[in-house]
Amino acid sequence: xxxxxxxxxxxxxxxxxxxxxxxxxxxxxxxxxxxxxxxxxxxxxxxxxxxxxxxxxxxxxxxxxxxxxxxxxxxxxxxxxxxxxxxxxxxxxxxxxxxxxxxxxxxxxxxxxxxxxxxxxxxxxxxxxxxxxxxxxxxxxxxxxxxxxxxxxxxxxxxxxxxxxxxxxxxxxxxxxxxxxxxxxxxxxxxxxxxxxxxxxxxxxxxxxxxxxxxxxxxxxxxxxxxxxxxxxxxxxxxxxxxxxxxxxxxxxxxxxxxxxxxxxxxxxxxxxxxxxxxxxxxxxxxxxxxxxxxxxxxxxxxxxxx
Amino acid sequence: xxxxxxxxxxxxxxxxxxxxxxxxxxxxxxxxxxxxxxxxxxxxxxxxxxxxxxxxxxxxxxxxxxxxxxxxxxxxxxxxxxxxxxxxxxxxxxxxxxxxxxxxxxxxxxxxxxxxxxxxxxxxxxxxxxxxxxxxxxxxxxxxxxxxxxxxxxxxxxxxxxxxxxxxxxxxxxxxxxxxxxxxxxxxxxxxxxxxxxxxxxxxxxxxxxxxxxxxxxxxxxxxxxxxxxxxxxxxxxxxxxxxxxxxxxxxxxxxxxxxxxxxxxxxxxxxxxxxxxxxxxxxxxxxxxxxxxxxxxxxxxxxxxxxxxxxxxxxx
Numbered sequence: 001x002x003x004x005x006x007x008x009x010x011x012x013x014x015x016x017x018x019x020x021x022x023x024x025x026x027x028x029x030x031x032x033x034x035x036x037x038x039x040x041x042x043x044x045x046x047x048x049x050x051x052x053x054x055x056x057x058x059x060x061x062x063x064x065x066x067x068x069x070x071x072x073x074x075x076x077x078x079x080x081x082x083x084x085x086x087x088x089x090x091x092x093x094x095x096x097x098x099x100x101x102x103x104x105x106x107x108x109x110x111x112x113x114x115x116x117x118x119x120x121x122x123x124x125x126x127x128x129x130x131x132x133x134x135x136x137x138x139x140x141x142x143x144x145x146x147x148x149x150x151x152x153x154x155x156x157x158x159x160x161x162x163x164x165x166x167x168x169x170x171x172x173x174x175x176x177x178x179x180x181x182x183x184x185x186x187x188x189x190x191x192x193x194x195x196x197x198x199x200x201x202x203x204x205x206x207x208x209x210x211x212x213x214x215x216x217x218x219x220x221x222x223x224x225x226x227x228x229x230x231x232x233x234x235x236x237x238x239x240x241x242x243x244x245x246x247x248x249x250x251x252x253x254x255x256x257x258x259x260x261x262x263x264x265x266x267x268x269x270x271x272x273x274x275x276x277x278x279x280x281x282x283x284x285x286x287x288x289x290x291x292x293x294x295x296x297x298x299x300x301x302x303x304x305x306x307x
Numbered sequence: 308x309x310x311x312x313x314x315x316x317x318x319x320x321x322x323x324x325x326x327x328x329x330x331x332x333x334x335x336x337x338x339x340x341x342x343x344x345x346x347x348x349x350x351x352x353x354x355x356x357x358x359x360x361x362x363x364x365x366x367x368x369x370x371x372x373x374x375x376x377x378x379x380x381x382x383x384x385x386x387x388x389x390x391x392x393x394x395x396x397x398x399x400x401x402x403x404x405x406x407x408x409x410x411x412x413x414x415x416x417x418x419x420x421x422x423x424x425x426x427x428x429x430x431x432x433x434x435x436x437x438x439x440x441x442x443x444x445x446x447x448x449x450x451x452x453x454x455x456x457x458x459x460x461x462x463x464x465x466x467x468x469x470x471x472x473x474x475x476x477x478x479x480x481x482x483x484x485x486x487x488x489x490x491x492x493x494x495x496x497x498x499x500x501x502x503x504x505x506x507x508x509x510x511x512x513x514x515x516x517x518x519x520x521x522x523x524x525x526x527x528x529x530x531x532x533x534x535x536x537x538x539x540x541x542x543x544x545x546x547x548x549x550x551x552x553x554x555x556x557x558x559x560x561x562x563x564x565x566x567x568x569x570x571x572x573x574x575x576x577x578x579x580x581x582x583x584x585x586x587x588x589x590x591x592x593x594x595x596x597x598x599x600x601x602x603x604x605x606x607x608x609x610x611x612x613x614x615x616x617x618x619x620x621x622x623x624x
Contacts, residue, residue, distance in 0.1 A: 037423070095603050097556065098599060102600040280439040283436075291428065294421065298416055298417045299421070
């Protein structure tokens with residue numbers, strides 16, 4: 001096992017990690033503040049990927065694609081917040097699960113109606129094609145490196161927003177005690193819409209970056225959604241810091257597991273057993289990680305205070 | 308069991324289900340026998356979920372896993388040439404009960420939204436196990452060569468026989484369900500749903516009670532899986548996908564949770580709706596999605612709440 005290969009896979013893991021973080025950040029904020037489980041968060045990821053790929057394809061401008069994706073997801077996000085979620089905040093989690101499950105069915109099918117059931121081709125933008133030499137003799141795709149940089153940058157901005165600004169203070173206050181924030185005269189309804197729109201745009205950003213790496217197809221957000229749930233549960237629901245740590249952890253563990261578990265097992269087991277057990281264990285690894293974390297810390301790694 | 312509106316509704320419902328094979332034969336539409344066999348199998352799965360969801364308040368979002376375990380038990384035994392139905396169903400029950408025990412023992416340590424997420428994660432874990440084990444077909448699934456063989460007692464090659472076997476299992480599980488929820492055990496489960504701390508304070512080890520209910524529910528769903536394998540003669544990981552767990556949950560809510568016949572009505576309503584809409588347009592999900600949202604927002608008690616009246620609410624705390 002060459003060290004360069006490990007480095008490359010670790011970077012891939014980090015790249016998956018930051019993309020997961022963009023998803024998980026919105027999810028954990030929405031849950032932490034509004035106490036709402038939103039299964040349709042994956043749909044916003046999908047909408048972001050579709051809008052960006054489609055606009056990029058038709059206009060030839062990737063930046064225009066980014067703008068369309070962020071704006072489109074923001075509008076869709078605010079629309080479903082106003083139409084569906086307003087009625088759901090006071091309901092129990094079960095009702096929220098079902099209503100947002102209905103939204104998933106709707107959006108997955110809507111995408112098929114608008115863009116057909118075959119996958120949409122998403123190209124890597126020209127200025128990010130090619131490779132970058134991160135270490136002498138170790139080339140790495142520029143696009144993936146860009147994802148890591150954008151992801152870390154957004155994570156930092158989000159951290160500053162939450163810890164250093166007035167809006168961030170309200171968000172944190174809302175996560176600790178919603179009722180009290182409302183009682184102090186803050187327009188909590190507006191804060192909800194704002195946070196939801198922010199989460200929707202972050203999901204779209206994650207989706208549009210995922211487009212050229214994975215396939216842009218109906219239902220592409222569902223798998224990521226489950227991973228994002230795993231992340232926020234490991235990190236502690238409502239905690240941005242927890243979401244970041246857990247995203248990177250999940251991304252790296254998953255990627256390294258898929259890359260190295262089989263060869264590692266082959267050194268102790270017979271090749272046939274390793275061929276069967278390796279991939280099985282690798283795909284289950286993050287769920288085992290989650291179960292282990294919850295077994296020892298039922299509230300996740302960074303449980304929010306005051307609740 | 309007193310002659311209440313609820314039991315009358317149940318009896319009429321089961322009678323209507325029993326009438327389906329002769330009616331569809333008279334209409335020359337044998338297809339409906341297959342459709343309703345499938346519907347009743349999902350009704351069993353939904354019923355098993357309702358036991359812990361409607362009565363115990365345990366939102367298990369990974370219930371399709373037990374469906375898959377039951378189906379794969381039949382499939383894998385068939386793969387090794389073991390077709391004895393008693394062994395196949397015994398293994399299906401045993402393995403799904405064991406899985407439910409292990410999953411429950413960890414998941415029940417948490418509560419609320421964490422419980423939803425961890426059961427979801429375990430469901431996905433078993434789904435990915437199915438996807439990645441290539442010996443049993445992996446993603447492509449596993450063909451089953453023959454039906455379960457019940458020592459020549461039942462000929463499951465005949466769709467009618469399979470139909471009535473499924474109906475018999477459904478009826479049995481309904482009766483079993485009534486016995487469970489009305490028993491002392493069921494009362495403890497329902498009490499723990501209303502106020503767990505109080506139940507613990509009067510001395511009930513609620514964790515053990517909930518775990519037992521979780522295992523019973525998983526085993527029942529495993530039987531549904533074994534029946535499903537016999538209907539389709541094919542098993543693939545897609546029956547364990549988390550969206551399937553969501554569908555089973557929808558059936559429970561749609562029909563009305565906390566009333567045992569509710570999930571059966573929900574399964575009929577959901578799958579008939581799916582069948583009808585998919586006949587109208589290929590994009591039926593775009594209609595089904597908003598219908599679900601409307602049901603959640605405006606019809607909290609489900610269909611059974613409209614038919615059987617307030618008694619159906621008895622299980623809700």
